[in-house]
Amino acid sequence: MSAPHIAVYGATGHTGRLVAAELRARGRDVILAGRDGGALKALSDELGGLPVHQAALDDPAALRELAGQAAVLLHCAGPFTHTGKPVARAAAEAGCHYVDHALEQHHTKWMFDTMAEPARQAGIVMVTAMSFYGGLGDLLAGAVAEGVTGIDRVVAAYAVSGWRLTKGAKKTAELLFADTQRITYEDGVQHVGYVEPRNAVFPFPPPLGPRTMIAPVPFAEVVTVPRHVPARRVEAQLTAHTFEEEQAFTSEGVDAETRAGSDFTVAVQVITEGGGSAGQASGHDLWRMSALASVEAAVRLADGRGPATPGVYGPAEAFPAEPFLRDLERLGLFNLTLPGKA
Known part of the structure; x- marks a missing residue:
């Protein structure tokens, strides 16, 4: 995958801001994404002019366009019961790795039950519940x-x-x-x-x-x-x-x-x-612990240090737990x- 960017969906929320700032501090190319264009622009200005992408949850074309620009889509906008499906589907359709912060049982189960085959077909890794x-x-x-x-x-x-x-x-x-x-x-x-x-x-x-x-x-x-x-x-x-x-x-x-x-x-x-x-x-x-755990996961996926087999993974499946x-x-x-x- 040639695209170097990590897209942060829900970037203007508390966790999203922590994630975006950490990725920026590490010198990563970041796309700030979410539903509120004005808030995204304000955050971009705070972080030195990062690119922004406005995409509503009911706009699958805009979500696919976002995922198509990135190596990894890092989803920070809960509740995932409401937001998880459209963002995860967009990542699979665009062939973009995916990480989310979900703690909801039913979203996590849905990821394993529904997204495993799309992830395999797309050749991507999707890590859920990295929170x-x-x-x-x-x-x-x-x-x-x-x-x-x-x-x-x-x-x-x-x-x-x-x-x-x-x-x-x-x-x-x-x-x-x-x-x-x-x-x-x-x-x-x-x-x-x-x-x-x-x-x-x-x-x-x-x-x-x-x-x-x-x-x-x-x-x-x-x-x-x-x-x-x-x-x-x-x-x-x-x-x-x-x-x-x-x-x-x-x-x-x-x-x-x-x-x-x-x-x-x-x-x-x-x-x-x-x-x-x-x-x-x-x-x-x-909050910081959760944000940086997802950053570590996204950076590993972007750098090709994730699971060798495409699919959907929990945190300790995707990465050796103790290291x-x-x-x-x-x-x-x-x-x-x-x-x-x-």
């Missing part, structure tokens, strides 16, 4: 489970404080928690149907310690992890206090510095009959602890 929620848990599961056999259960547990939702994230959260047709993975089989939430306690290592969790939460791990970890059960959990914080759902207008104030620990347990293994990543600013996590750690995004390793 904080869903993506970091998937990568940790891949790293912790490496070399482990007889896995009964994988639990990805998110402890998050100071999360300030954007407008798009708020809409995504409302969609997720209103969904009565959730995807679960039990007894080695994927199920879809109503799930009764429960309280659980997850034993985070010190200094965090045990925390009350919402379980399960409808994140993408139940779709992505079983593709590369042979487990009987996969579940994601989230600290109950995360959404109890007063400003979580009233923070659409906060500034970028305030939004960067989140703290997180994501821990994964891989449980076997004889014991198991665990690992974790602890850091600050989940990818170590690269993110070197960027200062978190401190990583893996079994037997500092």
Whole structure:
């Protein structure tokens, strides 16, 4: 693929701006894309005059034109329940690699079920769920489970404080928690149907310690992890206090510095009959972590360092999990602890 550009769809949102600025700082050729031409022009001026491309979600020709100009289309505009299909289809039709930030289970499943064959025919790689929620848990599961056999259960547990939702994230959260047709993975089989939430306690290592969790939460791990970890059960959990914080759902207008104030620990347990293994990543600013993870994925695809076989991949399928996590750690995004390793 000769086109050197990485197109960022949803570039004027909080995550999109972080992505575009990081790519620009790395000297990459970037196209700023989205629905609001005025906002795109303003962002372009801030970043030194990057090219812009206005494309509405209901304008497939404009989306295909965008994808046709790029080596990789990096999709940052959620909720992906609403935005995912037209952008992913445009990438496949134009023969452009694709990365998205989706955490929604049904979009992730749709990507694997529907886009795998178009991706193969187009000779492209599509990486879905390369985000904080869903993506970091998937990568940790891949790293912790490496070399482990007889896995009964994988639990990805998110402890998050100071999360300030954007407008798009708020809409995504409302969609997720209103969904009565959730995807679960039990007894080695994927199920879809109503799930009764429960309280659980997850034993985070010190200094965090045990925390009350919402379980399960409808994140993408139940779709992505079983593709590369042979487990009987996969579940994601989230600290109950995360959404109890007063400003979580009233923070659409906060500034970028305030939004960067989140703290997180994501821990994964891989449980076997004889014991198991665990690992974790602890850091600050989940938005930046999510943005730079997708940048790392897009840059690898643009440079020909992705999977050799075209198709649709989750994060830990697309890239070796521990090396990818170590690269993110070197960027200062978190401190990583893996079994037997500092």
